[in-house]
Amino acid sequence: MTAPPAPPRLSLSGISKRYPSVVANDDVHLDIAPGEIHAVLGENGAGKSTLMKIIYGVTRPDSGEIRWEGKRVRIDSPAAARALGIGMVFQHFSLFETLTVSENVALATGLPSAGLSERIREVSTRYGLPIDPERLVHSLSVGERQRVEIVRCLLQSPRLLIMDEPTSVLTPQAVRQLFATLRQLAAEGCSILYISHKLDEIRELCERATVLRQGRVSGEADPRVESNDSLARLMIGSELPSCPLPPGTPGEVRLKLDAVSAQSEDPFGTALDGVSLEVKGGEIFGIAGISGNGQQELLRVLSGETLSAKAGDVRIAGVEAGRLGPAARRALGLGLGFVPEERLGRGAVPALSLADNALLTGGRGAGLTKGPWILRGKVDAFAREIIARFKVKTPDETAAAQSLSGGNLQKFIIGREVLLSPAVMVAAQPTWGVDVGAAALIRGALVDLRAKGAAVLVISEELDELFEICDRIAVLADGRLSPSVPTREASVELIGRWMSGDFTEVGHVQA
Structure with missing residues (x-):
């Protein structure tokens, strides 16, 4: 006699959640089998994060039923979720700023503190996400905080792992390592719910996808047989807007840094070492790099939060601005526009x-x-x-x-x-964690600023983004800025080598 099929690891039936001004989830049904890697797709605000928080016990549904391995359960707290074997990596970090990495992990998981630091070092190194367990969270970059979230879940040996935008600030190499880890977990029977706006990732990693639109399930798909365009249509209900970068003729220099060196206010931060760059009106200059290599320090120098030794170290719209604060820099000419990575x-x-x-x-x-x-x-x-x-x-x-x-x-x-139509726009991680439609809209807005003659500087860990919208690309590594290379002459291999700190010139590069 054939044994009956195993019940789903997790089954949701009729899940609804309403807030005073919005219906986040409306009669959602979803099943995930043991060992399955299952994607949940949708635009920003489609209800994905709310649904994941319901599964993890952060949010309680107004109606509906949750079954765990065939048994009806009530998940009314993250502790209850973890007791079942559910782990979650949040898109927005849930970390205490004044505590160390190890203390955060202990608080969130209930794991004993004895020997925990060594376990964190071992697990983080094994999965290619190195992190120092003794560092205070407030000193970590965005990318390093994401590593803490991922490692914290892996320490719990979960049976269902929820990943909400887990690769937003990881390098391509770290993404490859993470995918290998997730596939191994799935092979061992762990179920994975994967939320990402990176459609290439979904198609490469996931076996099945549930699509949410305005809080409701609008369809299912096998991502392995879909294209990026077809998945985008399922998500947004229309064709994905294009973001062409037309040829342009750069004008005068609008933003200039002249051999800027700056110590980090964070004892664990990365000092800037002689950073020089020029961004002309009518061009987009992209800076790539692994998180924690001086991006935060560079942004503070650009915004005016960190003042330079000399006024001429920073020039905005031709004016010496190195000793001017943020408000004064915004007031220069048409001003400075600034988008920080922390929303x-x-x-x-x-x-x-x-x-x-x-x-x-x-x-x-x-x-x-x-x-x-x-x-x-x-x-x-x-x-x-x-x-x-x-x-x-x-x-x-x-x-x-x-x-x-x-x-x-x-x-x-x-x-x-x-x-505000600024003369200079500095944007850090402009499309981090946004859906494909919103990303196209944001990139299009930056391209439009370029067309109006603005100098646009984009600091991003999304290489695809930089290759799509930038005229020139450089890399920040260990506080040093590489030469820049016209995007049409760049390659992922070259940029990847520069990200490791090897600035050996290849082909035509310029300072």
Whole structure:
């Protein structure tokens, strides 16, 4: 007699979750088998993260049923989820800034602290995600914090692993290592729910995909037999917008760094060592590199949060700006636009409304103030224009920044800076964690700024992004900046070698 088939590792039936202004999940059904790598696809705000939080016990559904290996369960906390064997890597980090990596892992997992540091070192090294367990979290870069989230889950030997945008800030080599790890886990029977906006990853790794649109399941697909375009159509219901980079003739230098060296405020950070660059009006200059190689320090020098030794070390629109702070740099000529990699806290104040967040950087450039007075009508109109032009999913401009999904908040921050039409735009990780449609919109906005004569500097760990929209590419490694190379003459191999710190010139390069 043939044994009955094993029940799904996890089965969701009729899961719904409503908030006052939005229906996040609406009658969702989903099954995942033991050893299956299953993708969940959808635009920003489609309900993916809410559904994963329900599975992990962070959020409780309003209705529906969850079954674990055939038995109905109630997952009312992350501890209950972990007790079943569920681990989760969050898109937005859930780490205590003032504690060490080891202390964060101990708190989140309940693992004994004795010997935990050595276990973290061993597991992180084995999976190609090295991290120092004794470092304080506030000193870690975005990419290093992502490593902590991943290693924390791997330490728990999960039976179901939820990965929410796990490769957003990993190098291609680290992604390959992670995929090898996930395939091995699946071969051992671990089920994996994988959420990513990188369609190439989905097609390479996943066996089945469930597509969410506006909180509902809109279909299923086998990613292995789909194309990027067909998966994008399933997600957004239309063709993926293109982002061509037309030929251009760069103008005068709008942004210049002259042999800038700067110590990091973080004792574990990376000092800048003689960084020089020029970005001309009408061009996009891309900087690649592995997280933690001086990106944060460079961004602080560019924004004015770190002042240079000499005024002439930094020039913006022809003006010596090395001794000017952030507000003064924004006021130079048409000003400096700046998009930090941290959305909440630096890019936007979480508890403030979208309108008030628009006012923070747009007050002068968009005419939202007059003397000491705030022109509230213009502030609200400016915020509404950002929401409309950048397709931000939100009830209206009064919504708090922290109420938006990560991708929608990123669109709002990018839109706020772009609509100010700055002479110089600096954007860090502009499409981190956003869906394919939003990424195309954001990249198109940066290309449009280039067409208007702005000098655009993009710091990104997405090599595909840099190759798509940049005129020139350089690499930041160990606080040093490589020569730049025209994108048409660059290769992944060359950029990859530069990322290791080997700046040996190949072909035509320029400083």
